[in-house]
Every structure is written in C-alpha cells, then in structure tokens.
Amino acid sequence: MTDAPSRIIVVDDEPVIRQFMQAALSDMGYAVETYGTCAEGLERCKQFDFDLAMVDKNLPDGNGLEICVALAGADCKVALVTGYANLNSAVEAMRLGVAEYFIKPVDLDDLEVRVRRMLAELKLERTNRRLLTELAEKCQELERFAARDLVTGLFNHTHFLGQVGVEVTRSADRQCFVLALISLDRFGQVNRLVGHAGGDAVLQKLAALLVPTGPTNPWGPAGGRFLAGRLQGDTFAVLMPEATRNQAAALLQTLRSSVSEESFGSGLPRLTVSIGLAQYPTDGETAGLILDSARRALQEAKACGGDTVLAVQPNSGRDSLTDITRVRALGGCIANRAVRFDYQPIVSLSKGGLLAYEALCRPTGNEFRHIGELLDAAGSAGRLVELGGMLRDVALLPIGDLAQDCLLFLNVNPQELNGDALYQADSALWKHARRVVLEITETDEISDFAAAREQLSRLRAAGFRIALDDFGAGYQGFTSLALLEPDFVKLDMGIVRGITAASPAGRLTRHIREFCADEGIATIAEGVETQAEVDALCELGIDLMQGYYFARPSPPFCAATLPPRQFSNVDVPSLGVAKRLGLG
Secondary structure (H helix, E strand, C coil), X not given: CCXXXXXXXXXXXXXXXXXXXXXXXXXXXXXXXXXXXXXXXXXXXXXXXXXXXXXXXXXXXXXXXXXXXXXXXXXXXXXXXXXXXXXXXXXXXXXXCCCEEEECCCCHHHHHHHHHHHHHHHHHHHHHHHHHHHHHHHHHHHHHHHHECCCCCCXXXXXXXXXXXXXXXXXXCCCCEEEEEEEECCHHHHHHHHHHHHHHHHHHHHHHHHCCCXXXXXXXXXXXXXXXXXXXXXXXXXXXXXXXXHHHHHHHHHHHHHHHHCCCCCCCCCCCEEEEEEEECCCCCCHHHHHHHHHHHHHHHHHCCCCCEEECCCCCCCCHHHHXXXXXXXXXXXXXXXXXXXXXXXXXXXXXXXXXXXXXXXXXXXXXXXXXXXXXXXXXXXCHHHHHHHHHHXXXXXXXXXCCCCEEEEEEXXXXXXXXXXXXXXXXXXXXXXXXXXXXXXXXXXXXXXXXXXXXXXXXXCCCEEEEEEECCCCCHHHHHHHHCCCEEEECHHHHCCCCCCCHHHHHHHHHHHHHHHCCCEEEEECCCCHHHHHHHHHCCCCEEECCCCCCCECCCCCCCCCXXXXXXXXXXXXXXXXXXXXX
C-alpha cells in the first residue's frame, strides 16, 4: 500500500504563479490547492490537514505573514514566496518559523529540491514525535508497573510504604494520621473453591471498595484523600491522613459491614475482613513502627475470630489477650444491653430546686469495670456510634417517672453527629427531644466545626438542647464554645475542685460565666463536693451545680439536698434565656 501524496496549498494573488505552482508541484506527485487572497488562505488554514503551505508575502487583502502566524506551531511546513525580497522580511519570516524563503521568479529545479527537503524534514519530525510519544507512554507504563499492583491496580507494597514515609515527614509537627491493614478472612478457602483466577477477581472487587472516590465505595467521604495499596496476598492497606484513631475506626467499621454484605460471586460463602489500625505518632513515630503496630492490631483482630475492626490501644497496660476478650465482650454488651444507669441531679440555686438529671452509665458485666473501658473497647472496634445508640435507649427507659419540668442530660460522642443513627425521627430519643439535653463529650475529636454546627442545628430544630461537657479540660474547649454555641457549658471538675473566688481557677470561672451569660449560655459547675466550693461558686455567680454535695448518682430519680441558706448573689439567667433553657 503506497502512501497518500503530500498535500500542498499555494496562496498567491498572481494567476500565472498559481498556474505554474499547480502544474509544477502536481508533476512532482503532490496534491495541490491554490488560493488568491489572504482571507481564503486564512480560512483554509483552519483545517490544518495539509503538509506544506507556500504563501505569497504581498496579497491584495493582507500580508502573507498573517498566514505564517496562523500556522505557527502547526504540524506542517511553511514557505514564503515574494518578488520584493529584503533583509527585514527575511528575518521576520525566519522568526515566525518559516522553513524556506523563495524569491520570484522561482526556479523549477530549485523548487523541487527544496520542497522535497521540507517534506522529508516534516516526515522525520512526525516520526520523532511519534517515537517520543510512544516512549513517554512506555515510561508511564513502566512507572505504573513500578508503583502499581498488577492484579488490583492499587499501589504496591514498595510504593505504598514510601507514601507512609512521606506522610510521616509531612506530619512531623505531631499531626496525626492512621494506617489500617485489611485482610480477607479465610482467603485460602476462596482459592480452593474458585481457583486463583477467581481469587484474583475477589481481590479486585475488594480493591474497588477501598478506593474512597470510586462509584461503588460506601465508606469514604467524597473526595477523601485516603490512599489504598495492596501489601501482599490478601492484605491491603489504607493510609488516612489527618484522621484520629476513633474517626478511622468508625469509617472502617462501615467498610467491614459493607464487605460482609457484598456478593463476591456465585459459589462463594459470605466473605469478611479483619482490620487492624494504628495512629501516628502515638503508636509509632516511623513508617516501620507504625506498620508494626497496625500488623499487631490486625493479628489481634484475626484472633478475635475475624470480621472485626481493632485499633491499637496506647498505654493500656493490658496484654493482648485482655484486649481481645474485651472486644469480644463488647458485641455481647451491645446486643444484650448489659448496662444500667444511675442519675445525678443538677440543681438550680436561684430556683431552689432541680433543673435536670444526668444519666451515668454503669456496665454490668465483669469485662468492663467502668464506662471508660467500655468506650475504649468501642473506639478500638469502631462501634462508638452503635454503643451510643444503645446507651441512650436504655437511659431513656425511666423518663416517664421524671418530673415534667426536669430535663435529662444524655452523653453523645462527636462521631455520632455524622451518619443517620442519631437522627431517626421515629425513635424514642426524638419523641422526648424537648426534655433531652445532648451532652457533647470529647470535643477534641471534632475536626470539622462547620459540619458539627450544621448537625447541631438539625438537632436544635427538633427541640433538643446542647451542652458541652468537661469545659476547660481540653485544648479545643474555647474553640468549641465559640463555634458550636451550646445551650449549656459544664465546667470540668478539675476547675471546680478546691475553687476559691480569688484563685486562678476562680478568675477563669468568672470570665467563662460572664462570657456565657452574654451569649445566652447557662454555666453548670460539676463535681461540687464541699460547702466551700458551693460558697465560692455562688460568689462567682454560678447558679447551676452538680456533684456529691447535692446527691450521689443513684437509680432514678433521687432527691437532691439543697444548701440550708439562700444564695441571693447568684447570676440568674435573663427571662428569655431561662425560658429557652427550661429554667423559668
């Protein structure tokens, strides 16, 4: 098959020159088109489907250099033809990338030699460009082979661990991130049932679930910066920048559930994954150490029987066997509601009576000595949201025995603000929304205050009131106060313990109370135990208090012992604020 003839266009206002060029170039074997004006030439040049343009410099409606400009960078050669040659025009033509400069009258032999040379150069340039493009594509393919796993398309072991090292360097200012290892349970059985090709198909389907922006991904936030890789065999890894241990565990719990619900093909049983995760820098300050910690967590998740998310628990002082036992016990605790609640009153000194009760959880089994251990296990397993829903359901059971003018404070972890579990309008919680104060704990866990504000607005619209717990104990307390605009602030008992009006804690309390009063926020002092603390808090203008001085936590709903004196100097909330908070 012979190559198609090269295509040449000629733009010249002299009919004789056009006829000469048409005949001469056609005899040389080229396909030739001729045009007589600059406008025609410019219009024809828009198509860029020719190999050589021979353009007269002086045209009746413009300068041929305009056509040269229009063809600058095009995949063709350009030659300028002129009967009025001078040095300036030649220099301008060269500056515009013109390949040849013909002076009229054109010599036929010279024309043939120079045209063939231009077209040969063009062919060589096109070949070189094609080879360079193929080389770049091959280099990209080699880079993909070097960085990507051939079966799943995810990053391979070497490249992924390199990215962990990059993240360690980026997070050297102590910013945290999470590394999670994910392994299919009993994958050897899959290969026996469907062969290695079927096993590869299973790995590919799991890999698709791990990509946060993928169309089938149900667990990662849209646009998330998670990085997924395949380390070896059926073990995958996910790098989660700027995530905390509990945030990552909750997301990975959703992934675990999605995998267990996914169909991986006919002839296969339900497949599950074990997930172990570790947080930088708490669980390791180098890429190697953080990987070792995640591997240890994965091994413990496997030891739990699989289908489990488990995080490394820093400084727990417990051995692995105890951790595994507690993770196993957590499922039973949630399923069997193995908890009870005590209720501690919150008193209003100006009102001389009760404002509310706070529900305080007490685990009933032997595995968890107190609520902190239960929450640690739930955080490790990514089940804080599930646990929180169960706890509130149990805490609400005796609300029918609560006086109608009393509120009930229930704890909420910030993780529970995301997702749907907290927003079920037909739930018992929402039925009693106007009598419930949702007490936000662990405000240091909040990273997206704009999203948290939006979720709290939804809850307020339903009638809930919002409180911030342990104010003054964490680094983000004042940020949370300013950005979340709660209805109540509960002073951390560390501030209250031994407080006097003249002490630094007393001065801080006065400033907090004054700020909150200006913003329509009620201040509650918790952990009040002595008459001296009551007196100091009254002097500082605190009206609402909670602690052993008034009543110990007990089954619902004990009376509170009020002080045997009148406190006339407490700062009573304004009428509008009091009515909004249920104090009037």
